[in-house]
Amino acid sequence: MRERLEALCGEGLAAIAAAESRAQLAEIESSFLGRTGALTAQLKGLGKLEAAERPAIGKLANEIKQKLQQAFDAVGETLKQEELAADLASVGVDCSLPGPTVELGSVHPVMAIARELEDIFQSMGFVIWDGPELESEANNFDALNIPSDHPARESHDTIWMKSADEEPRRCLRTHTSPVQVRALREFGAPLRVIAPGRVFRQEAQDATHEHTFHQMEGLVVGKNIGVPHMLHAMNSMLEGVFKRKLETRLRPGFFPFVEPGFELDARCPFCKGGCKVCKGSTWIELMPGGLVHPNVLTAAGVDPNEYSGFAFGLGLSRMAMLRYGIHDIRYMCSGDLRFLKQFKA
Numbered sequence: 001m002r003e004r005l006e007a008l009c010g011e012g013l014a015a016i017a018a019a020e021s022r023a024q025l026a027e028i029e030s031s032f033l034g035r036t037g038a039l040t041a042q043l044k045g046l047g048k049l050e051a052a053e054r055p056a057i058g059k060l061a062n063e064i065k066q067k068l069q070q071a072f073d074a075v076g077e078t079l080k081q082e083e084l085a086a087d088l089a090s091v092g093v094d095c096s097l098p099g100p101t102v103e104l105g106s107v108h109p110v111m112a113i114a115r116e117l118e119d120i121f122q123s124m125g126f127v128i129w130d131g132p133e134l135e136s137e138a139n140n141f142d143a144l145n146i147p148s149d150h151p152a153r154e155s156h157d158t159i160w161m162k163s164a165d166e167e168p169r170r171c172l173r174t175h176t177s178p179v180q181v182r183a184l185r186e187f188g189a190p191l192r193v194i195a196p197g198r199v200f201r202q203e204a205q206d207a208t209h210e211h212t213f214h215q216m217e218g219l220v221v222g223k224n225i226g227v228p229h230m231l232h233a234m235n236s237m238l239e240g241v242f243k244r245k246l247e248t249r250l251r252p253g254f255f256p257f258v259e260p261g262f263e264l265d266a267r268c269p270f271c272k273g274g275c276k277v278c279k280g281s282t283w284i285e286l287m288p289g290g291l292v293h294p295n296v297l298t299a300a301g302v303d304p305n306e307y308s309g310f311a312f313g314l315g316l317s318r319m320a321m322l323r324y325g326i327h328d329i330r331y332m333c334s335g336d337l338r339f340l341k342q343f344k345a
């Protein structure tokens with residue numbers, strides 16, 4: 001029986017190799033492995049063998065069956081490809097030509113830093129909230145304690161929409177701070193929220209000024225919230241981004257919607273004794289912030305006698321520049337693929 005099995009194996013492999021079509025291959029398969037196939041017949045005969053012979057012959061028969069099955073599958077696949085190619089060729093398609101290349105995009109550096117910061121702030125219990133880029137004058141300015149005669153409006157020159165007299169005036173928002181008001185009106189106090197987004201200004205463009213850029217607003221309102229809470233949140237955020245503790249300092253800064261207001265500087269993470277990034281000073285200006293002005297809380301429907309809070313305005317474009325060593329903000333919205341392709345993420 002051993003000889004018969006080995007002969008069948010040889011015959012089978014030769015027949016498979018000679019098959020010219022899938023139909024022919026299917027016939028060969030059934031003549032060996034089908035219900036009445038030659039190998040199947042041998043397998044059925046195993047029971048009649050002497051008990052001592054049975055295990056070795058049985059093993060051999062199964063090995064041959066497997067070998068033939070693998071050969072059927074492999075040749076079947078090749079014939080399938082060939083038949084498909086022939087079909088396509090008959091209608092004029094050459095499948096040996098390269099297909100259209102699908103280019104993989106990459107994550108914009110501002111989005112990459114935004115996602116990273118969102119993770120960090122979410123881990124500190126902040127929610128992420130969004131506001132419209134076309135914002136009402138009331139939210140962008142008045143509710144933030146910047147009335148129409150306030151000199152701070154000067155540095156927030158922007159594009160205004162035409163509107164009928166009775167409609168509220170709207171503009172391209174000049175900062176993400178109006179989302180403070182929106183989020184407080186939506187959720188009330190206590191609240192921890194960040195609001196990343198795109199903002200617009202009338203700017204003379206240069207390497208650090210652009211008419212369109214990105215910010216991330218932060219706001220925490222609760223009972224007895226003060227400057228130490230703000231410092232702690234800012235330092236934790238910096239540690240998350242730069243993966244180590246950075247020395248920081250607060251300087252006084254003026255923004256109508258906070259009192260007191262600050263500028264947070266961090267010890268330059270790129271040098272020890274001064275470099276281009278910190279302009280030789282070893283400090284870099286990172287973000288403004290302060291304690292939310294009572295007028296802002298009131299405008300957002302929160303009682304300033306019960307609640308206090310802090311807010312900060314993180315320059316996302318600036319953070320991305322620091323993080324990735326980008327020396328000109330104008331690349332950010334340029335749409336230049338040579339720039340964007342460098343940020344595979």
Ligand code: DAH
Pocket residue numbers: 174175176177217218255257258288289290311312313314
């Ligand atoms: N909105 C300000 C700007 O764009 C930045 C800012 C300053 C935001 C202080 C704040 C803050 O939340 O507390 O110039």
